[in-house]
Amino acid sequence: MLEILAITGPIFLLIGAGYAAVRAGLLSRGDIRPLGTFVVNFALPAMLFKTMAERSLDEALHWDMVIAYGLGSLLMVALTLAFTRFVQRRDLLTGAVFSMGTAMANSSFVGFPIALQLFGPQAGAALAAYAVVESVVMFPFLYVLGDAAASGRQPLRVLLSSIVERLVKNPFLLSLAAGAAWAASGVALPAPIGRAVGMLASTSAPVALFCIGGTLAGLSLKGMGSDLGLLVAGKLLVHPLAVFVAMLAFPVADPQMRTATLLNAAMPMMSMYPILGLRYGREGICAAAVFATTLCSFFTISAALWLIGVGAG
Numbered sequence: 001m002l003e004i005l006a007i008t009g010p011i012f013l014l015i016g017a018g019y020a021a022v023r024a025g026l027l028s029r030g031d032i033r034p035l036g037t038f039v040v041n042f043a044l045p046a047m048l049f050k051t052m053a054e055r056s057l058d059e060a061l062h063w064d065m066v067i068a069y070g071l072g073s074l075l076m077v078a079l080t081l082a083f084t085r086f087v088q089r090r091d092l093l094t095g096a097v098f099s100m101g102t103a104m105a106n107s108s109f110v111g112f113p114i115a116l117q118l119f120g121p122q123a124g125a126a127l128a129a130y131a132v133v134e135s136v137v138m139f140p141f142l143y144v145l146g147d148a149a150a151s152g153r154q155p156l157r158v159l160l161s162s163i164v165e166r167l168v169k170n171p172f173l174l175s176l177a178a179g180a181a182w183a184a185s186g187v188a189l190p191a192p193i194g195r196a197v198g199m200l201a202s203t204s205a206p207v208a209l210f211c212i213g214g215t216l217a218g219l220s221l222k223g224m225g226s227d228l229g230l231l232v233a234g235k236l237l238v239h240p241l242a243v244f245v246a247m248l249a250f251p252v253a254d255p256q257m258r259t260a261t262l263l264n265a266a267m268p269m270m271s272m273y274p275i276l277g278l279r280y281g282r283e284g285i286c287a288a289a290v291f292a293t294t295l296c297s298f299f300t301i302s303a304a305l306w307l308i309g310v311g312a313g
Contacts, residue, residue, distance in 0.1 A: 011110070011271075011294060014206050018213025032214035035207055036275035043204035044272065045175035046197050047108065051124075051131055052179025053189055053197075064252045065129040069261050070137050071250060072243030076103040077142070079242065080234055093149035097282045098227075100142050101289050102234030104134050105267040108205070110294075114301070115263070119256050126260045134270075135172045143170070146280055208271045215274050215287040224288055231269070231289040236300045240265040259308055266304045268297040 021027045077099040084095040105111055107130040115123035143166060167173065182189070189197070243265040252258040269290055277286030 011209055014209035015213040015216070015291065015294075018210035018215075019217045020213070021210075022214045022217035027214060029214060029217065032211050033278065035214075036211045036278060039204055039208045039211065039272065040275055041171050043200055043207060045171040047201035047204050048131055048135060048172060049175040049179040049182075050194075050197050050201050051128055052176055053182040054194075062125055062129050062252070062254070062257055064250065065126065065257055065261050066132055068247045068250045068252050069129060069243060069265070070133040072246035072265065073103045073133060073138055073239070074141075075242040075246060076234070076239045077138075079238060083230070091149065093146060093280060094282075096142055096146040096149050097277060097280055097286070098231060098234070099145070100276055101231045101269045101273050101286065101293075102239060103142075104138050104270050104273075105130070105235070105239070105264055106270045106294075107131070107134065107264055107267065110297070110301075111264045111267040114267075114305075115260050118263075119260055122254075122256060123260070126257060126264065129261075130264055131176065135176045139172050140167055140170065143167070150280055205271065208275065212271060212274055212287050212290050215283055216291060224285055227285055228289055228292050231285075232293050232296050235269045235293050236266060236297055240304075263304055263308070266297075266300060268293040 018032070022029055022032070080099040080102045081092075081095040084090040084098055085092065107127060111130070112123055112127050115126055119126070147166065240262055243262060247258065247261065252261055271290060273290050274283045274287035277283040
């Protein structure tokens with residue numbers, strides 16, 4: 001329990017710092033957007049590049065994990081879309097934005113530290129599998145879905161052209177491909193470049209969390225109850241169930257990696273969620289959902305660790 005508190009405590013402190021900075025007038029809510037742009041276009045791509053570049057492709061990728069986690073996450077997208085469209089009668093854009101929250105976990109900032117304590121060096125390989133699923137499959141698919149929903153009645157040719165252009169320029173995909181290419185070359189990163197990339201990557205978590213707090217400042221939660229309930233339950237409860245179903249059909253061979261895959265799906269949603277929500281004007285509900293999900297995850301992660309027998313002795 002204390003180990004989990006040591007991980008989640010700094011998350012809440014950084015969110016609180018961003019909130020306090022805006023509430024005290026040191027920054028305006030408008031100042032938060034450039035910080036978010038920095039994380040999306042520079043800091044997080046640096047982290048993805050570093051993850052791929054410092055491992056061989058065989059070492060970095062457990063394909064059984066990629067398949068099971070990817071299919072489980074896509075199943076979660078399908079469930080979220082079905083619920084928002086056919087039960088709640090909401091628009092496709094809402095379904096796409098909510099799917100970004102329910103189907104993509106905070107693999108790097110919460111999942112990895114927990115996995116490192118449980119599984120040691122294998123946690124790095126697990127993180128690489130999640131990064132491939134989220135960067136190569138989930139991000140592009142949900143961006144396409146969101147852009148298609150937001151574009152209205154644009155001609156198909158114009159829409160496809162816009163989507164292809166966005167994918168080609170997507171910093172996540174470019175950094176992942178560059179890292180894989182560097183790893184394939186067999187050349188070690190020169191020390192100055194490695195340190196510079198590492199310094200840039202290390203800013204992604206604190207700046208993203210600070211942005212969440214700044215976005216929350218002055219945010220009214222009135223009328224968000226049902227949406228927050230959907231996002232919290234979807235991410236913390238239904239996503240791991242969806243991954244479990246996928247693993248029944250496509251098993252993960254290594255027992256530790258099976259546990260790691262399920263546990264990662266039970267992590268809170270990615271801290272980048274509100275920043276991605278800015279793209280569609282939904283940053284308010286996205287920021288509130290990150291806060292609520294991260295808060296609730298203290299209890300659900302503790303329960304998950306108890307269920308798998310961690311700390312039983």
